[in-house]
Amino acid sequence: MHVVSREEMRNIDQYTITHIGLGGPVLMENAGRAVYAALEPECKAGDRICVVIGKGNNGGDGFVIARMLFDSGAKVSTWLAADPQKISGEAANHMRAYCACGGTLLRISDEPETFQQQLDRADWIIDALLGTGIHGAPYPADQQVIRWINASKGTVISVDLPSGVPANGEAFDHPAVLADQTMTLECPKLAQFMQPAARHFGTVRVLPIGIPNKAYQQVGVQRELRMRSDVVRTLPVRDPFSHKGNHGKGLLIAGSKNMPGAAFFSAKAALRSGIGLLKVSVPEVIQPILAAQLPETMYLPRVQVALDGASGVGIGPGLGRDAREEELVCRLVEESDTIPCVIDADGLFHLRNHLDLLPKRHKPAVLSPHPGEMALLTHSSVQDVERDRFGISKAFAEKYQVYLVLKGKATLVTAPDGRQIVNPTGNAAMAKGGSGDVLTGILLAFLLQHEQMMDAVSNAVYVHGAAAEELAAREHSLLDVLASDLIEAIPPVLHQLYDEKTCR
Ligand SMILES: NC(=O)C1=CN([C@@H]2O[C@H](COP(=O)(O)OP(=O)(O)OC[C@H]3O[C@@H](n4cnc5c(N)ncnc54)[C@H](O)[C@@H]3O)[C@@H](O)[C@H]2O)[C@@H](O)CC1
Ligand SMILES: [K+]
Helix, strand or coil, X not given: CECECHHHHHHHHHHHHHHHCCCHHHHHHHHHHHHHHHHHHHCCCCCEEEEEECCCHHHHHHHHHHHHHHHCCCEEEEEECCCXXXXXXXXXXXXXXXXXXXXXXXXXXXXXXXXXHHHHHCCEEEEXXXXXXCCCCCCHHHHHHHXXXXXXXXXXXXXCCCCCCCCCCCCCCCCCCCCCEEEEECCCXXXXXXXXXHHHCCEEEEECCCCCHHHHHHHCCCEEECCHHHHHHHCCCCCCCCCHHHHCEEEEECCCCCCHHHHHHHHHHHHHCCCCEEEEEECHHHHHHHHHHCCCCEEEEHHHCCCCCCCEEEECCCCCCCCHHHHHHHHHHHHCCCXXXXXXXXXXXXXXXXXXXXXXXXXXCEECCCHHHHHHHHCCCHHHHHHCHHHHHHHHHHHHCCEEEECCCCCEEECCCCCEEECCXXXXXXXXXXHHHHHHHHHHHHHCCCCCHHHHHXXXXXXXXXXXXXXXXXXXXXXXXXXXXHHHHHHHHHHHHHHHHHHC
């Protein structure tokens, strides 16, 4: 499923209308119908529904929804936030169709008190005020309508976007609808994955409106939401005649005197994610503790680190910020240039002034920063990173020729050629020390077992998030999940995914 910007969505719509010949009224009819079909099973007989309509095409979708509700005998009141004379194009066609079917139109500016009373009494409010076409803050009259919608008690369903939210997710401080549910048309918009916009969406349902694939190809959308079916399709199939050497010989350089756990989390996660052989390089002082906890790995004293036949390297979790490690990190990034190399946490810290090593590698490295580390790498602030997650990731991945995993609520994976994949799994239980170390281990293991790096990285991020969801769905809460719990949730997640793979 594609993730689009405002401009891409407009171009996709335009291509569909002008080159494919599916006219705007058809798409609008499909959009309204899709929302009605999703809403209808949720509504009880006698529920009061208030449809709020703006002057653009988002309002046009609203007219279709209002017509279908009216025709079905629902208790619908249809309120217009604009002068009907100023409604044009396809929206005007659908306004006329609604009226020709016997529907009544009320103007908010004529009866603001009645509007507020009806909003207050409504069980459902359909927000078709503003969609992707808005520029800047909503006009003052629309802002007032948005405030009234937000003060109402009914369930707010936003059509395409919560009104007032900019589709590209730019930061804003004007009023915008706080939806209970957003029925996104055709494909998710960038705003759904950015702050503060994302908080306005409520739960999201994506409703297809019949745009053919050709339109996406022509517009050249390079962003996708990772679907479970993508993960199931691309997970590696284990050859029954394989041996441990076929599934990767990983070398993990992690842990320090004060952070032995990080090495443990990454190593165990890699083992739980299928790596064939794993060697962990830690300072000698912590080796006995780890060896007792994780007898499945081999150990290599930190002072003797050498690739020594490894087919993949993970560098950084709990490494510490001692200046001596900087030289080690740089050396390994250079020496491992033909094999997968994951760099995280303190590995990123040590690499921050040596990023020029990255584009020289034959095999692109994988960097997995959280927004704070990304700010460090780009000499910016966390706010700058969050303001433009998609743009900053793309520029960085292309410049340094890396796979970049920018962590966050919707972790974003960017390939060296600029392709991007948004991860849908995960929850706030992962907001705890150690979670990132687990991801490093899954990344390392998956990179050594998948054919395509983008699949390996995207699947690792997906499984990591799915492990947190698995825990929260069963005996855990969002508060109590530990990194070690995440690791133990990898098996049921993989079990389920492979079950789905064999069922197909
Ligand atoms: N053919 C198409 O393009 C389709 C569009 N669809 C719907 O159309 C929406 C986009 O429609 P539009 O581009 O007409 O725009 P919107 O309906 O999002 O509304 C914006 C309208 O208000 C005006 N406006 C601009 N800035 C404003 C501001 N700051 N405050 C208030 N009004 C402002 C715009 O000129 C436009 O008329 C989508 O979100 C989707 O719901 C769907 O019906 C599918 C087909
Ligand atoms: K809307």
